[in-house]
Amino acid sequence: MLKNRKWQSLATTALLLTLAACNAEQWGDNKHLQPLSSKIKSEIKDIGSTKNAPLYIRIFKKEAVLEAWKQKKDGTYALLKTYPICAYSGEVGPKKKEGDRQAPEGFYAITPGQMNPNSSYYLSFNLGYPNKFDRSYGRTGKHLMVHGSCSSRGCYAMEDEPIAEIYALGREAFEGGQRSFKVHAFPFRMTPENMAKHRKSEHFPFWVNLKNGYDHFQVTKKPPNVEVCNRTYVFNPQGGGSFNAQGPCPDYTIEPSLMAALQSKRSAEEIQFQKAIRALEEKAAEKQADDLETIADAQRDILTRRKRISEGKNPDGFIAGLIQGNPTTPGSTAPTVASQAPVSGQAVPASAQTPAQPGGVSGFFESISSGISNPFKKTPPAPVATPAAEAVTLPATPKPKS
Structure with missing residues (x-):
């Protein structure tokens, strides 16, 4: 096993050096080979991991953050660092077609071949969109990246310093023998409160499916194994036959x-x-x-x-009075209150008691x-009863076929 991992490490190093030789002039300062700082190495050690341990990334679009997790000796993952996402395209919701300027949501895996040291946006890695799930819905798009330069057209953009560190974390994980690191992109942190807030969205069923994968990691602290069948993500399946993204799901189980x-x-x-x-x-x-x-x-x-x-x-005021009040003709004087007052002892005509108004x-x-006191008087809101036919629930964890 050690011999095999050593061979993989040497092969990865040889690949990187070969690519560096082919693109030395374009890469210039070899930014893709920047070493991890002593600070991040210390932080890796503090969580019980090593620089060559497997990497796992989670993205939360609404919160605009990227989380880097590293595997510990017991196989579980610990949060290493949270990076701000400088910019992303579109709004919460999946990418569906080329040109919609939406950043993808879903479950993706990054291989060494998807790392781009010669990116026009400092450094980048390709998410691998569309994946099997996306293709099952006929979704289109290409070159969807996580990259630097803080500019996005359907991608997740970082500042240059964070992407350099993330790129180095991925490179070191490959050096340690990891064949691919997973990137799971979510619309938001999938708490019950956030799910309730977005329950009326057209994307809610899709997000429920994503939440199942989110929950697998929350429970196990290990990135779930992801398959696709019946145009649905399936997580940590055991047994069963082969998985066809558009075909019916095979018989499979989940560890009890x-x-x-x-x-x-x-x-x-x-x-x-x-x-x-x-x-x-x-x-x-x-x-x-x-x-x-x-x-x-x-x-x-x-x-x-x-x-x-x-x-x-x-x-x-004066202007409104001229427009809405009792205008007088030029040269005439409007009657004053004093001029209308009755002389002592003189009877007041009925017509003078109430000024005549036109119409x-x-x-x-x-x-x-x-007749209007307050037709909209504020009263404490009564509890809103949702009709049973329209009641929204958070779907239970799907049971696999046994």
Whole structure:
């Protein structure tokens, strides 16, 4: 076994040196051969790993982060470092076709041949999109990368310093004998709360499938073995026949203790999922009530202003008074309050007691405003009952055929 790994290491080194010789002028400073810093080596040691140990990468699009994990002596993986993603294309959701400027989501594997030291974007590695799953849906696209230079057209872009370190981690893992390192790209951290937040998305069924793979790693701390059948990702299958991405799934099993752990996790998360949905619906109901109250306040304000204008009062200042009030003809003087006051002992005519308004406008607005107290009065939102036919649940971990 050691002899075989040593041979693989020598073969990988020879391949890198050969490529370096062919592209020496283009690579210039040999940035693809930058050694790991003493700091990152110390961090690798602190998590109980080594620089040549296998690498695993997780990407979370919404949070714009890339996680690098390294294998420990017991076979499990520990988080080494989280890197910021400088830019990615599109929004949450899978890439479907060439030119849609979406960054991929799914399960990919990186071989030495996908590492690009001569990238136009400093350094890069190709995700391998479309994979078997993507092709089963007829999805198209090429040259989807994780790269430097902080510029994205369907890729995940990093600053140059982080991509140099990630590239070096991959190179050292290949040097240690790892044939490919896995990159699992998710739309967001797949917590019950985030799943509830995105439950109405057209991509929700796809994300549920991704979450199954996410949960396998959360439980085992080992990247799951990924297969595709019936146009669905399958994780850690045991037994069964060959897997055809578009054909029916063969009979397979999942290790019993792993299945039990997954089912226990999903049962607990279903409670959190439903609780999160209720909280989101209550928040939405409160916002709707606030919006309606704001509209009602605006309508009452308009009615009040119109009423004041119809009474000859001026709520908006001199200009509004000229436009909406009682304009006078040039050379004439508008009657003042004092000039309209009755002389002591003189009877006040009925017509003078209530100023006449054209078309009875005052009475019209008075009748409307008196009839509107607050039709949108804010009340505590009642719990929203989701019809049974439309109830959303976090699907249970799929049971393999036995």
